[in-house]
Amino acid sequence: MDVIAADPRAVADDFEHRLEDLIPPAYRLALGMLQDASAAEDAVQEAALCAWQKASRLRPGSDPLPWFLAIVANQCRSTRRLRWWSVLKIEPPAAPVPAVEDRAVRGADLRRELLKLSRTDRLVVILYFYLDMPLEDVARIAGLSLAGARGRLYRAIRKLRSGLELEEALR
Amino acid sequence: MSLRSDIHAAMDAISEPMPHLPFVVRNAIREGEPPRATRRPSARLAVAGIIVVVTAAVVGFWSLASHQAALHGSAAKPTARCLAPTEDAVVGGFRSGPTDDGFRTGQVDVNQSVVVYDLHVQQGGCVVLDAGTDPQGNVDVVVVDLGSGRRVADVHVDGLPGGLRALRSYEMPMATADTEWQVSVVSRATHTSEWRMQAFRAWGPGAHNWPVR
Numbered sequence: 001m002d003v004i005a006a007d008p009r010a011v012a013d014d015f016e017h018r019l020e021d022l023i024p025p026a027y028r029l030a031l032g033m034l035q036d037a038s039a040a041e042d043a044v045q046e047a048a049l050c051a052w053q054k055a056s057r058l059r060p061g062s063d064p065l066p067w068f069l070a071i072v073a074n075q076c077r078s079t080r081r082l083r084w085w086s087v088l089k090i091e092p093p094a095a096p097v098p099a100v101e102d103r104a105v106r107g108a109d110l111r112r113e114l115l116k117l118s119r120t121d122r123l124v125v126i127l128y129f130y131l132d133m134p135l136e137d138v139a140r141i142a143g144l145s146l147a148g149a150r151g152r153l154y155r156a157i158r159k160l161r162s163g164l165e166l167e168e169a170l171r
Numbered sequence: 172m173s174l175r176s177d178i179h180a181a182m183d184a185i186s187e188p189m190p191h192l193p194f195v196v197r198n199a200i201r202e203g204e205p206p207r208a209t210r211r212p213s214a215r216l217a218v219a220g221i222i223v224v225v226t227a228a229v230v231g232f233w234s235l236a237s238h239q240a241a242l243h244g245s246a247a248k249p250t251a252r253c254l255a256p257t258e259d260a261v262v263g264g265f266r267s268g269p270t271d272d273g274f275r276t277g278q279v280d281v282n283q284s285v286v287v288y289d290l291h292v293q294q295g296g297c298v299v300l301d302a303g304t305d306p307q308g309n310v311d312v313v314v315v316d317l318g319s320g321r322r323v324a325d326v327h328v329d330g331l332p333g334g335l336r337a338l339r340s341y342e343m344p345m346a347t348a349d350t351e352w353q354v355s356v357v358s359r360a361t362h363t364s365e366w367r368m369q370a371f372r373a374w375g376p377g378a379h380n381w382p383v384r
Contacts, residue, residue: 023192031182031186048200049200
């Protein structure tokens with residue numbers, strides 16, 4: 001049976017007003033998935049346009065954040081398919097200050113490990129640890145069951161921190 | 172430190188403040204397609220619709236191809252060139268796009284290169300490129316810093332199926348001083364390849380891009 005949505009223009013206007021709150025977490029998600037600030041910005045813009053056009057599908061009164069983040073995650077997947085993603089960087093990075101070198105190296109290592117995860121595992125990790133979202137919302141955004149999201153999270157933790165107890169890692 | 176705080180620190184290190192992003196997004200939305208009144212069909216109806224559309228497309232294409240073959244004999248020629256924007260392109264040179272879309276178009280012959288842009292880039296600025304080549308062709312896009320003589324970027328662009336398409340270049344490095352950058356197209360194909368390209372200036376990654384005219 002067809003479901004007739006609410007007035008699309010009114011819903012789209014409402015969505016536009018909420019954008020200011022939606023964009024910061026969307027940008028953080030895109031950054032976590034793509035690990036490139038300008039690519040993340042582009043992905044958020046594309047996703048916002050896409051979401052605005054589909055805003056009439058959003059149920060009135062429902063929280064638009066999980067729905068919007070799911071669109072952002074899909075946009076990130078499309079972005080990573082682009083051929084020019086792998087433009088070479090010729091300029092060497094500036095030498096880090098010794099005092100923060102360890103932390104910078106650890107951060108770079110962790111980002112590299114995150115990129116090695118499958119797209120869905122990385123999405124679950126970024127949503128849970130970087131956006132600090134509850135596992136229920138993580139599952140909904142990633143299109144997984146709660147058990148599936150939990151399983152992927154545990155598996156990703158084992159890959160990222162093999163020596164760490166799960167309870168400790170989940171804090 | 173916990174894994175959570177480690178991930179926060181690792182990601183915050185590459186994050187950039189984006190105070191302009193809500194405004195940019197809002198502007199993009201206002202320039203975008205207006206939302207349409209949508210109905211949500213059931214999954215079964217959606218699948219049936221897709222099947223009908225695909226079947227119609229296949230039958231239409233088959234009947235069109237048969238008609239063309241009947242008109243022109245056994246070898247059906249393409250009715251339209253897929254690369255209309257480059258119809259008046261010259262080998263070894265380039266033209267600005269036929270419309271005001273900002274693209275430069277041209278052709279490169281085997282082992283040939285074409286300088287497409289000479290750009291003055293200020294310290295901290297960078298250049299973003301959109302480029303594509305015809306389905307059979309492949310080219311390198313090379314950006315050289317004329318001041319230091321070093322290659323800033325060297326990107327391979329494959330021939331894209333389905334016609335000419337633009338791809339966006341991310342992660343171009345920032346200029347470390349005021350300098351001149353030269354953007355060239357270099358052929359890697361065994362035949363003449365058509366290409367198109369557009370350059371944008373940006374003041375650092377993530378900043379607004381200004382098209383180069």
